[in-house]
Amino acid sequence: MTGAVIASPYPVAPGLPFTDDSRYRRRRARSQAMAGLIAFAAFLGVSILWIILGYVTVKGAPALNLAFFTERPLPYGEVGGGIAPAITGSLMLLVVAAVLGVPIGIGAAIFLVEYGKGSIIEGVRFASDLVAGLPSIVVGVFVWAALVRNVIGNFSGLAGAVALAIIMVPIIIRTVEAVLNLVPHTLREAGLALGVPKWRVILGVVLPTARAGIVTGVVLSVARAGGETAPLLLTTLGNQFFNWDLGKPTGAIPIQLYNYAVAPYPDWHEKAWGAALVLILVVGVLSILTRVATRGSVR
Template structure:
């Protein structure tokens, strides 16, 4: 290949890469712009502070759904993040042999499961048998199951990027292996670990099918783990399938609020993991 052809191929590849990047950003901008345009008219004080009104009435808000989403995500994080972190540390630092292969396979299998299958499993286990009714606990467990493989895979890959020289230095100083992991490896990979956790929270926060089968929904304020609880994805679904224009507007508004929650989580990650500039 001559120099001219190599140069032309290089320019073509650069153009295609830039075009792909622009297409991805453009799609995101269009989606966000459309949600903002449709959702902003629904935003007011009542929208954030009041509960939904009965069918057909104009007004009300989605305050129970916002609080319910944050509440169930918090419970799911308490369940799923420690399990995902533990599995990631095991696969990264101890993962050798058949058992590690089985754990890795199971994590990949759970990651590939449709969310509605997770919802059906939790419904059959908790809703029908252990708890006996739709509940926030069942919804939180379903979200935790969705979070575990994302946290595990992301954190595992980040921990593998930590240089072995740091591990060897800690061990050479006499630190036991568990302390080396907790005080050297994990803090070194802090930014990636937090990013993985937030990714799992963002993924779980937008799930509708599992919550329809587990938490069901609630038109009132509730913080009882063993009772049905409202959530933004379910509220968006209920509003979107209704025949009322006001509810359609509120569906767009709730969608915008859900996007804002994910954006705030991402902003917090950037602030927490920001490396101070050297002067």
């Protein structure tokens, strides 16, 4: 008997409790207005990224050709030339900086999470945050005074790598510390309960579990260091020629970008945009590669 109305055995309550009223309508309007505002804020935040990407691509793409990636910069007036010494210089600086900074950063993070106690943790974390907050030019000035002036004696790739490592370390500490804290304590217990020494549990269980997050932190720090200009101006100086000697001035993409950009020639300006695009591409490709390589584990 579908559709049959069954009489309720209970009386109907007077008045409808769900009725709309003006106060409710006002609140709903305000809520919708706020939701619209924050959606707009999110839109702005994302659009800044796309505007920069788009603008740099439009301005920089015409500069890109084979010579741009394979040749050294030429003096003004000569046609062609590229930023190859800056690309190889940046890669060399970043590799050396990573070799210096990654073990320190990961080691410090392991200390904070696995071994540190109370006030020591607070002290290390506070110091690391201070270093992270240092303007990068200050790092450059410090390395210039300490290494370029005194120990090494001249502008050099090594000094630049040290400056970049100083910038990388606090970033690595903070991200790796966060990731290690995400590794469940029960996994450490499981390892220890097998009669495995603590250091072996950290190497064999904790770090592999956090692998993806650690890689992400390292790449993040490399990306950040790759774009630093100020400390490099004071340490590696820049170089128009290919250089593989860490003891000599070395080119780097941001320095080359800066040199091209401050010059008064339209051709160099286009090359500066090209260098900017290459810098973004290098960083972008790096992080995409990590995302793909570390898919599916704790990040």
